[in-house]
Amino acid sequence: MSRRRFLSRVADWIIRFHLPIVIATGVMIVGLSIFAPGVKYTENIEKFLPEGPETELFQKINKEFGGLNIALVGLTFDDLFTHDNLARVQGLTKALSGIPGVFHINSLTNTIDLTGNELGATVKVLVPEIVPKEKSALEKIRKKALSRKMIAGTLVSHDGKSALLVCVLRGDADMKGVAERLKAATIKLVGSKGVYFGGSPFLAEYMANGAQRDLQRLTPFVCAVILLIMFYLFRRPAGVVLSTACIVTSISCTFGVMNLFGLTLNLLSSSLPIIILAVGSAYSIHILTKYYDGYDAGLDRDGMIHLIFDEVSVPVLVAGVTTMIGFMSFYVMDIQPMREFGLLIGLGIFFSMLFSAVSIPAVLYMLAKNGGSQTAVPHERRGIGDSLLEQIGRRKHGLAALTVVVVVISLYYTTKIDVDMSTKHLYQKNTEPWLAERFLGKQFGGSIYLQLYVSGDMRDPIVLKELERLNDYIAVQDNVAGIQSLVEVVKILNKGFTNSARIPESKAKLSKDLLTLIDGEPWLKMLVNRTWSAALINIKLAEFDSLRINRLIARINDYTRLRSPGRLFAVDAESIPQTLAEKVREYRVKETLERLSLQLAAHRISISQAYLARAMRRARAVDPKRFLDVPTAKVTAYLTGDEAAVDLTNPAEAKRVSTAIIALIDAGKKRDATLAYLRGVVKPEFRNDKKNLTTANETIWETVRTLRRQYESKEIAAPLLAAIPPAQRSHEIETLIRTTLLDITDANFNAAAAPFRAKLPTVARSMSIRISGYPVLYEGMNRSVRRNNMNSAMVSLVLVFIVLALLFRSIVWGLIAIGPTTITLLFTFGLMGVLKIPLDMGSSMITSITLGVGIDYSIHFLWRLRRLGKQTSDLAATMATTGRAIVFNAVTVTVGFSILIFASIVPIIKLGGLTAETMFMSALLTLVLIPLVFHLFEPYLLARKKES
Amino acid sequence: MKRRIVYLLAALLVPASLQAMTPQEILVKVDKSINNFKDQTMEIELEFIESKNAKRSLLLTMLQKGTEKRIVRFRSGTEKGQALLTLGPNQMFVYLPTYRKVRRVAAHVKNQGFMGSDLTMEDISTAAYAPSYTAKQIGETPEAYILELYPKDKGSTDWKKLKVWVSKAIFGFVRMEYYDKQDRHRKTWVRKSYKKVGNCYMAFWSKMTDHNRKHSTVMKIISAKTDSDLPDSLFTKKGLIRGR
Known part of the structure; x- marks a missing residue:
């Protein structure tokens, strides 16, 4: 059976069963749509993580340390240290602690004050349960808080005016839900004035709710504009209603299926209606345009349905299948929500295609009268297409050159696409997260953390000392605003018993006594795991700047590679052979001086290595007696x-x-x-x-x-201290130098960097360092999206090309069909490069939209041309019919989507703007490039076509 | 059923004078019932339960003189050799054997978990309730009085109130619920297996559950004796160091 005959039979079938089809469609729509409102929104960033080592480490950290989701609540006052304000912070801390999903809250009013001195207590709280009213007591609290390294700049700003509540969420918590509850409880208790919400959970909440708000606010305008344009273009209310109904029902049926399968919405899939609208609206427009062409041509009801099936059903079907291929190719991705998303869009397109190709003809047959007076295609419509074709024909070489130039420039700017993983691209200036980020940066040095997962026996002084050295190294690196680690806790606790803020020499002291004192404390879980076999170093970053973060990561990696590639070599100082004593002393002095210079650098003090070495040589003469x-x-x-x-x-x-x-x-x-x-x-x-x-x-x-x-180190420290400019000399610096110099005579040391290590009686200890945290995850996620997106785009292009080559039975025609889409893609990437729009999860949707829509336009255009392709006027006729439908669709969606640039959420703005650009460019390139190719290679192409 | 009848009979046999007791009198009677000793010595096993598979236990000796002086010595685990001395609600000292030093622990620490357990220093050091709490009766079952205890000094505790079930038969707590300042139920302490040791009753099995941390601690008394004339010199810093 020939294809035309088969299509004619299908048309007959639709005509015959139009009523059952309409009823079945209605039943299906109602049956599925009633489930649509039940779709829930959940935000679980873990699901978005690509399968791989970064995610595995993230999950491991989440499991062992209770979660990396840190929500930050900042409060500003004229003066924090008043009775009322401290009571406010205390009340809020208690209220937020009880919110389900919150693992632990650390604030000025519940943080432990680890003080260490010979007489003082070891562990206590800084602010008493009953906040004092007396000025002297409040001043005491202020003085203490601002002098504690672990508190000032972390929980209280250095100016004493702002407080920060660090809320650690459980690893399995619904980040958005908990953030909403935290925000509501905070506003209820302390109002919203001078309150800031920062960190990933609040950003996720802002993005999700903002996206929903934007979509709710702008979708009516988008729909109204689309309806108005469609009405203007069709001038037939039934056409407008049917086309709109087709999209709306496709979306509601997709949501219904989502609910039936227990799928939930997330930040990505909430863009589902927009994408279905963008890529699925063309089918009904082509069907309706053809129907009204038939009506204008005076055909009867049966004739109009036959015309639809004869001329546009195949391109609609192929266009739908190719678009579905584009989105369903997401299934090869390693991110679960992306896979789901691709399938759901594919399903939406399927519904749109089904309703357009089957239900709309049935409805039209049921409602329609016979066609009007037989007229040609209106003159003015042909006029636009003719004049465009005339211009293309006249300037074909210029246009070809222009196309080449655009392609070259686009290719160049494609290489400039921003790969910045920063979250600052997600929100606009003066918005809630922007203000919070500015506040947290100004008052607390930043809000983004990088985490180092260090595995090793954390009850072993050798391991902790190496960790301390790593801390000292990281502290002086660019973009590091602060470090939290177990080391600081241990040093302060040890000071409580020895008056010396350093890691105890003895394993027994560390593991048996000191650490059991704090074992089980909730706040400790953020720093060390339950079995003490791994620790987490939290590095506060001054700025979420990809380049600076990547540089920091590279430096940490370099350091760990050089320093402790998985193993430490513990040496008992008493077991050193006499022959190596001098060498060992030199090695230990060198190691100690290196660490000392890092520590001094953290205080912006630099002493030359030569001077330090001279001072050390003098120190050798010290007589202990x-x-x-x-x-x-x-x-x-x-x-x-x-x-x-x-x-x-x-x-x-x-x-x-x-x-x-x-x-x-x-x-x-x-x-x-x-x-x-x-x-x-x-x-x-x-x-x-x-x-x-x-x-x-x-x-x-x-x-x-x-x-x-201690006295020996004091003796050595004296000349070092003398070298420091008087303005920088302080008791703290003197203590720091003296304490660090004690390392030289510790009972044991790590010989990992000693060239003569093999000659020493060493005991190997394992210690390895891996980098994690949201910056690493975002980078991994975006890298995966970029990789996946490129892969799926390439797979789609190849598959679509095969389908088209088969459809047109010509490789050349297949290439022509994917040409405009490929150039649109290049142009869009180039534009993103020029406008510094990063290619992330959101903007990667554009690739699929471009593929989906651009190919559709080409298919329709080429199909029509192929059907007419027997005379020189074929291009003009195609332009007047299919070209018109393409323009209808492109104008409608372009204008409709342009409204989204008024959204508040940057990804929505990007999606709206880029979709509009893509629709416009796809239509333009289809209507210009395909005729251009035919103008340039007409004899060859049409001759080949006629032969085929 | 049989057990219920026994409790019912016990309740009926309780003298009318007792039935008419005020809530505060009940609390005084509880204090007397569980603290009726000059001194006591107990061997205790603490079992920390984080999940079905994550359990850890700790053996300790507790010496107590009166209601204020108390020494806890750890006999097993990594804490072995450590000791705590309590001389009153605001005086606590810890001895760390590897440092061979005693340090005073701030009073505030009494509100935090004791050695990683769900029991706080406050739970362990509170022996007499009547002086610290005002009782209000909110119900009664055939077996127990149900009271709410409100702290007299609100600043001395993290809790808004304690809801307690007092056994009518022995005047010991069989269940205690801890409510925070926002009136949220945060912890539950179930006490069972009361035995008479000397002149007082001791719960040989108890379990404290922290509902927020999803963590619980079982405290088992292995042996107990009372009134052994423990010398005052034991309850000093020197005593803490020397008496191992």
């Missing part, structure tokens, strides 16, 4: 104090006992000797108390060693 008196006083104080494990027979002799014990130590005696001496001077009840005697003996040995090391 010079510091005899101070340990004696300390040991005496211990033996007579309330922490002494034993009591002396004669407490008045404590100084003499201390001096004697220290003399034994200096004489090179072992612990047994001092223990024996001690046994002789304690009260009789302690002489056989081995435990308490040992405790006292060990305490004395440790006191002596610690004090001598």
Whole structure:
């Protein structure tokens, strides 16, 4: 059976069963559409993550550390440290903590104050449960808060006027829902004045709600404009109603199917109606245009239906299939929502195609009268097409050259497409997230965090010291506004017991005592996992700038590659062979000075390495015995104090006992000797108390060693401190230098960077570092989208080309058909390069829209030309009929979508603007380039066509 | 059913004078019932339950003299050797064996989890309720009085109120619910297996559940004795260091 005969039979079938078709369509529409309103909106960024190591790490971190979704609530006051304002922050902290989905909230009023000094407490809260009213007490809180490294600039601004509530959401929480609840509760409690909402959850909430608001606000205008234009173009209300109904029902049926399959809307799929409108509206327009052509030509009802099926059903079907291929090719992507999205758009197009090709003819047959008086295609319509063709024919070489130039320029700018992963592209100036970002940047140094996942035994001082070194390195890098890590916590806690803010030397101290003190604290879960086998370093970034972030990531990677490629080499200082002692000392001095210069650089102090080295050489001459008196006083104080494990027979002799014990130590005696001496001077009840005697003996040995090391480092630090400009000299800097210099004489060290490592008795420890966080994820996500998008576009182009080549039974015609679309795509990418529009998940939709719509135009145009392609006037006739339908469709959607540039959400603006541009360019290039090709190669092409 | 009848009979046999007790009198009676000792020594096992598969337990010894002085010594796990001394609601000290030092722990820390458990220092250190809380009766079952306890000093606790079920038979808490300042139910402490040790009743099994953290801690008393004349010198910093 020939194709024309088959199409005629289909037309007969439609005519015969038009009523059942109309009823079945109605039933299907109602049956599916009743489920449409039930579609829910959820935002789960995890679903958007491409399958791969970055996502796996993200999920691992989410699982081990309770979540990387951090919502930030900022509050500004004239002065935060008043009773009312602190009470406000406290009340809000408590209220927000109870919101489902919130894992933990850290604020000034619930943060623990880790203070460490010989007399002070170890862990306490900074703001009491009952906020004081007295000025002096409030001033005390202010002074403390602004002096704490972990609080000032993190939870309180340095000027003491702003507070920040850091809300960590559970990994499995509905980010948008929790953000909405946090926002509502905050506004209810403290109002909206001087309140800022930052961080990924609030941005996601703003984007989702903003997109919905924009679509709700602007869709009526878009629809009204589209209806008006369609009415102007068709001048037939029934045509306008049917075309609109076709799109509306396609969308509602798609939503109905979504609900039936339990699919939910997200930021991406909320653009579904717009895309279906853009790519699915053409089918009904072509059918209706053909129908009214038949009506104008005076055909009867049957004739009009036969005309539709004879002339436009195949191109509508092929156009629909090629568009579906374009979107369904998303199924090869590695992002689940993109796969769903492609399938749903494909489904929407299917509905649109079905209703256009089957239901509309049936409805038209049911409603229509026979055609009017037989007239030719109106003259004025032909006039526009003719004059366009005339111009194309006359300027064919100029136009060809122009096309080449446009292609070349587009290609050039395509390479300039912005790859910035920054979220700042998502919102406009003076909007809520923009203001929040500005506030957080100004008052708290930023709101974006990069995370380092460090695996290793976090109860091992060697691992923690390496972590400390990494922290020091990162702190001085560009774009780093602050660091939060376990290291700072451990150092402060240790200070509480030793008066020295450093990592304890002994594993027992660290793992057995210090860390068990804080084990189980909710805030600790953000820094170290439950088994202490991995830690998270949170790096606050000053700016979400791709280049700076990528540079930072590269530097961290370089550092870890050079420093600890997966392993550390612990060396016990006492086990070093005498022959290597000097080399080891040099290595440890070098390591310590490197770290010291990083620490000083963080305070904007630079001392030349040569000067540091000279100072160190002087330090070698230090004689530990010079510091005899101070340990004696300390040991005496211990033996007579309330922490002494034993009591002396004669407490008045404590100084003499201390001096004697220290003399034994200096004489090179072992612990047994001092223990024996001690046994002789304690009260009789302690002489056989081995435990308490040992405790006292060990305490004395440790006191002596610690004090001598401290004084030695003080001696070395003096010339270093002298080199610092007086204005930068402070007690803090002096303490920092002295504390860091203690590293040289620690009981153990990491020999990973020592060239003579192989000769040392080392014990390997594993430690590896991986980078994660939202900047990495966004980059991975966008990279994946770009890759997927390019792949799916290429796959679609090839498949579509095959379909078209088969349809036209010609490779050349297939190439002509995809030509305008390919150039539209290039032009759009070039435009994005010029306008600095990044190619991200949102803008990648444009590729599919271009493919979907552009190919449709070409198919319709070429199909018509092919049908008429026997005389020289074929192009003019095609232009007057199919060309007109293309213009109808392009003008309608272009103008309609242009309204979306008035949206507040940048992705909607981009989608609207780029869709309008794409529709316009696709139509223009179809109507200009195809005739141009025919003008240039007419004899060859038409001859080939006629032969075929 | 049989158990219910026993409780019903027990309730009927309770003297009329007791039935007419005010809520505060009930609370005083509870204090007397659970704190009727000069000193006590207990071996305790704490079991931390995060999920079905994530459990950890800890053995400890608790010495108490009166209602204020208390020493907790850890006998197992990484905490082994550590000890805590409580001399009153605002005086707490911790001893870390590797540092061989005692440090005072701020009073505020009593509102935080105790060694990663769901029990706070406050839970552990609150022995007498009547001096700190005002009781209000809100209901009664055949087995228990249901009271609400409101803190007399609101600043001394994180809780707005405690809802407690007091066993009529032994005057011990069988269930305690903790409500935060926003009146949200945050924790539940179920106490069972009461046994008489000396002159007082002790719950040999109890479970504290933190509904927010989705975490619970089971406290089992392994052995207990009372009135062993513990010396005051035990409850000092030196005692904390030396008496291991």
